[in-house]
Amino acid sequence: MKELKVAMIGGRTSTLGFKAVGVDTYIAPLPEDGPRIWKELDLSRYAVVMITEPVYEELLREFPQFPPHEGLPVVLVIPAVTGSREIASSALREKVRRAMGADLER
Amino acid sequence: MARLNVNPNRMQLLKLRKRLAVAQRGHKLLKDKLDELMKQFLGLVDEGRRLRKDVEDRLADAYLVFAIARSEVITEEVEEALSVGTMELAVSVEQANIMGVKVPHFEVRMEGDVNCYSLISTPFSLDAAVINYRELMPDLVRLAELENNMSLLAQEIEKTRRRVNALEHVLIPSLKETISYITMKLDEMERSYRTQLMKIKSLQEEEARG
Numbered sequence: 106m107k108e109l110k111v112a113m114i115g116g117r118t119s120t121l122g123f124k125a126v127g128v129d130t131y132i133a134p135l136p137e138d139g140p141r142i143w144k145e146l147d148l149s150r151y152a153v154v155m156i157t158e159p160v161y162e163e164l165l166r167e168f169p170q171f172p173p174h175e176g177l178p179v180v181l182v183i184p185a186v187t188g189s190r191e192i193a194s195s196a197l198r199e200k201v202r203r204a205m206g207a208d209l210e211r
Numbered sequence: 212m213a214r215l216n217v218n219p220n221r222m223q224l225l226k227l228r229k230r231l232a233v234a235q236r237g238h239k240l241l242k243d244k245l246d247e248l249m250k251q252f253l254g255l256v257d258e259g260r261r262l263r264k265d266v267e268d269r270l271a272d273a274y275l276v277f278a279i280a281r282s283e284v285i286t287e288e289v290e291e292a293l294s295v296g297t298m299e300l301a302v303s304v305e306q307a308n309i310m311g312v313k314v315p316h317f318e319v320r321m322e323g324d325v326n327c328y329s330l331i332s333t334p335f336s337l338d339a340a341v342i343n344y345r346e347l348m349p350d351l352v353r354l355a356e357l358e359n360n361m362s363l364l365a366q367e368i369e370k371t372r373r374r375v376n377a378l379e380h381v382l383i384p385s386l387k388e389t390i391s392y393i394t395m396k397l398d399e400m401e402r403s404y405r406t407q408l409m410k411i412k413s414l415q416e417e418e419a420r421g
Contacts (some may be wrong), residue, residue: 122343126344152317194260201316
């Protein structure tokens, strides 16, 4: 059993509140800073890396196969303060489509 | 369907029959596995969707309350207050197993208190905001686990489906075809052997008569 931490990459306003509850926050002033921060991140220390949607989009653009690994840390996409863009749910729908071989819209 | 390249003899026929039996059994087992994986996956999808919606709604609320708190004082003060938090958040990772797929299982452990900042220089709403975040954390980690399980299961389903299809549409038909080819060939050989015998016998009889 391992004890790991939770990290978050996102804008200043989105991350600030998480800092108070013990999340290691990495501030990306602009979404374009995301890939640089991701590369510098010591991934072995974290179980979950939360990434806001704008930063996630930028990471996808930089690394077409994102997240690039299996296993830990697990990447969780969350909406930024600017509101949800439904990126996570469309990624989920894509997973379902690939697994079932059909689009299950419910 | 492509016939296998084997010599048509009885030995091969027996071997192929055995292989066909194994392939059919494997196919049935894999198909059962696929059905069960699907069932598990759909359960996860339902739960994941519900949790995702719930978390996103609550996160929006948390952002809102936090924005209100920030608007009441200058930003630096809030940042200063939050950066001294002694709250510790750790996630213990264990390995779980869903239908032979190894998945991580997270347990959240939170220690320490968030309310360690000056109550005078920060607004009341900041407390509410921080409490919101704290309550959200276990669910966020749970959501990460669920969504991760979903993608691992989805990969496994894809792999299993491919194997089932390969067995069902490639291996089993070609084995069946080869078996029927060998059976026919052997029958044909037997028939030609029999006509040869009949021919020889009639020749011998003719010779004896005369």
